[in-house]
Amino acid sequence: MSEMDGSKRCSRCGRSLPRDAFAGNRSMKDGLQAYCRECAAEYYRQRQEAKGMSVRIRVPVPRGHKRCPDCGEVKPHSGWERNKSSSDGWASYCRECRAERNRISYFKRKYGLTPHELDDLKAQQMGVCCICLTAPAEHVDHCHETGRVRGVLCFSCNAGLGQFKDRPDAMRRAAAYLEGNSWKPILVAPGVYQLPS
Secondary structure (H helix, E strand, O other): OOHHHOEEEOOOOOOEEEHHHOOEOOOOOOOEOOOOHHHHHHHHHHHHHHOOOOOOOOOOOOOOEEEOOOOOOEEEHHHOOEOOOOOOOEOOOOHHHHHHHHHHHHHHHHHOOOHHHHHHHHHHOOOEOOOOOOOEOOEEEEOOOOOOEEEEEOHHHHHHHHHOOOOHHHHHHHHHHHOOOOOOOEEEEOOEEEOOO
């Protein structure tokens, strides 16, 4: 086979291949690259690895599906969110991986916690809320003034602290009220009232 019958010889592997096996290159006399597409890809991969970088391996994907670079699974488009700014119209990561990446980013940005640090915090509390000691610890509690993380609480205890606006004096009065202690001023003598502590 020769260039007359619609084929070209690759200067890297030496095979004679059809012209569509070569990418275009206007600076070459015949308008095609010297290496076939396979050899060009292999050459690129070798150069990147020599620099210490890795090249993603192309995986054949059926029509209506996309491969997630995070989990490596090929999923139908129903497992992806739309993204008008991307070239194919779909998000870069599948719904599950995207949700996990967003969760990790949220805890890092809001509390300065990595997933490992959050797991360590829960393990120190033995996985339970450090206020009620019954419900699982799921919500990070922090000081709204300093931003310092105090612990991991259940939803109810975390919401309760928020309702009391992180005021220990109000929480002490609430505890005294629940324990049956008086919350109203008590008449001790005529005109003398004892205020609750």
